[in-house]
Amino acid sequence: MKMKSILHLPSQRFSGGFSLIEMIVAITVLAILSTSAAIFLRGPITSYFDTERRASLADAGGLAMAKLGLDVVGTTVTGVTVLSPPPGGGFSFRIMAPPANVTYTCDEASRTLRRRANGQNNLLAEGVWNCQTRRQMLPLLGAVPLGGVIAVELNLRSEDAAGRDMGDRLNLVRTFRVGPLQ
């Protein structure tokens, strides 16, 4: 008998349904919870995409500079020929470091840095909005010419898939000697 009475209990209680007040309270509580969740989750979600974008920008720039470093370090660069830059601005130069001759071209119009060697033309970096080379002839030491120094400067920015500027900036410079190290 006791069991039966308990089984009857739910239907007796729920047949009354919600009152209007209960509904309004529930809706208000849900509204407060979802608003606060939206406000507080927005920051971390934005942060995730920012972090990802900055990490890939830093990676791309670092890899391009590492590649240039491999071409000029551990070998003697006997000469650098400055070629005419792309029409949209930028630079192009050829590194003579026997046995390899490597050409780097930065095109500010397409915002790319490319490396050409052994018939291959590889894309090294994207989002290069400004790039230049800076040359300095080192002073004479006595009667011995000391050669020169070339600095390659890249200003990178992060872009979305459509090539729009996403606001992050990275400035990278790589300096190397032309002629033997003194």
Added chain:
Amino acid sequence: MSNKAEFITHDERGLTLIELLVFIVIVGIAATAILGVFGSLTRNSATLLPEKQAQAFAASKLAEIMAEPFVTVVSRYNGSTAMTFPDNSQVTSLPGYRLSISVNPAVVITSTPAAAGVIPAADRLLVTVTVTAPNGTVSRLRGIRIR
């Protein structure tokens, strides 16, 4: 039947206002702590790029010093704080970054005296490049320049 009556009375007593307030305060404290962690994560994620930029500039400065003729390294770079490219033009794209360079005689730490004798003390320099980012992140790179 008396059993049923007792059960219902117990079930419908509900919460007192005090109990409800205590619950709200506890949940509030917990939520504030968790959201505070999210907030600090968000702020700190922004420090990635200045740190990378400081490291990149320190590396480029060290490469520049390594390319300098040995005899002019000390006079040109020791104590220098100038944010410049190798051609002495000013770096304008890094506002708020600070640079300091020191060049000292390099102490070669080695357990074998014979190896230490390979490069005379006068022919080695310890170059330290320190770059401080606008957010206070310090990147310090060292290199030994030999002749």
